[in-house]
Amino acid sequence: MTTRSSFDDSTLVAMRGVGVRRSGGWMVRGVDLALRRGEIVTLIGPNGSGKSTTAKTAIGILKPDEGTVRRANRLTVGYVPQKLSIDWTLPLSVERLMTLTVRASRAAVAEALHRVGIAHLAKAEVHRLSGGEFQRALLARAMIRKPDLLVLDEPVQGVDFTGEIALYDLISDIRDAEGCAVLLISHDLHVVMAKTDTVICLNGHVCCEGSPQSVANSPAYQRMFGPRASETLAIYSHHHDHTHLPDGRVRFADGTIGDECSLPKGGDGHDHAHDQGHDHDGPASHRPKDREAADVR
Numbered sequence: 086m087t088t089r090s091s092f093d094d095s096t097l098v099a100m101r102g103v104g105v106r107r108s109g110g111w112m113v114r115g116v117d118l119a120l121r122r123g124e125i126v127t128l129i130g131p132n133g134s135g136k137s138t139t140a141k142t143a144i145g146i147l148k149p150d151e152g153t154v155r156r157a158n159r160l161t162v163g164y165v166p167q168k169l170s171i172d173w174t175l176p177l178s179v180e181r182l183m184t185l186t187v188r189a190s191r192a193a194v195a196e197a198l199h200r201v202g203i204a205h206l207a208k209a210e211v212h213r214l215s216g217g218e219f220q221r222a223l224l225a226r227a228m229i230r231k232p233d234l235l236v237l238d239e240p241v242q243g244v245d246f247t248g249e250i251a252l253y254d255l256i257s258d259i260r261d262a263e264g265c266a267v268l269l270i271s272h273d274l275h276v277v278m279a280k281t282d283t284v285i286c287l288n289g290h291v292c293c294e295g296s297p298q299s300v301a302n303s304p305a306y307q308r309m310f311g312p313r314a315s316e317t318l319a320i321y322s323h324h325h326d327h328t329h330l331p332d333g334r335v336r337f338a339d340g341t342i343g344d345e346c347s348l349p350k351g352g353d354g355h356d357h358a359h360d361q362g363h364d365h366d367g368p369a370s371h372r373p374k375d376r377e378a379a380d381v382r
């Protein structure tokens with residue numbers, strides 16, 4: 086049987102038990118993740134939960150301090166980072182942005198811009214683009230090399246809700262047409278994320294994972310979101326009811342403090358904090374996996 090961690094012909098990246106440590110603390114730990122051709126995987130989670138770290142480790146920008154990352158031979162990656170260092174005081178056309186760090190023919194640039202619907206903006210100054218146009222330009226730039234894997238860190242930054250839907254539609258179309266894998270990073274799952282094949286919720290570790298539909302339909306999801314579960318996928322906002330403290334301990338909604346994400350009390354052991362959702366606002370640090378919240382795989 087194929088498992089998420091097995092490596093077959095369609096697998097582009099497989100991470101097993103990956104942990105990344107900096108400044109004496111774990112940014113993420115215990116991450117298992119597989120990216121397969123034609124699949125859209127979305128990492129969600131609060132600020133500082135390790136989404137970017139996980140994505141960067143998947144594509145080799147960061148090295149894991151524990152665990153393994155295996156990538157397909159000759160893997161081509163198109164990466165749109167969360168932040169770009171652009172000197173906005175200098176004139177920079179969209180065309181020029183396309184080839185700042187990548188060699189590409191005029192035809193390839195034109196094709197990529199056409200593909201994302203901004204061919205008419207080739208000569209426009211980048212700083213004059215709208216949020217949605219800018220994100221499209223970055224997407225075009227990532228697509229120029231016809232990557233096997235597109236990694237898009239917060240691709241809807243600065244984009245309004247309608248624009249978000251259009252962008253996610255575009256990303257899904259690109260996946261369909263190119264057959265590439267897409268790793269998306271987002272704070273929340275929105276309606277458009279229904280196009281996502283697999284959602285992985287991070288908080289320094291993998292909290293839960295599954296398809297949006299299976300997560301939404303699972304009893305665990307119903308327990309996690311309570312009445313809000315009926316909102317289904319319209320807005321899959323992930324509220325957490327435990328907080329990771331800077332010293333590595335966990336504060337639960339009822340004020341109790343524990344060492345791990347499980348409530349430090351008796352009971353049936355399944356009334357885990359995730360059953361009612363959980364808040365995370367501290368820096369990411371290692372917690373054991375607690376997949377029961379949406380154990381849908």
Ligand SMILES: Nc1ncnc2c1ncn2[C@@H]1O[C@H](COP(=O)(O)OP(=O)(O)OP(=O)(O)O)[C@@H](O)[C@H]1O
Binds near residue numbers: 111130135139167369
């Ligand atoms: N170089 C570093 N040294 C130490 N800690 C770091 C370093 N880079 C990131 N961190 C910490 O690691 C944690 C994970 O960061 P990461 O950027 O992966 O989170 P994220 O989920 O992508 O956050 P956001 O949603 O805010 O972009 C954060 O607490 C961050 O402060």
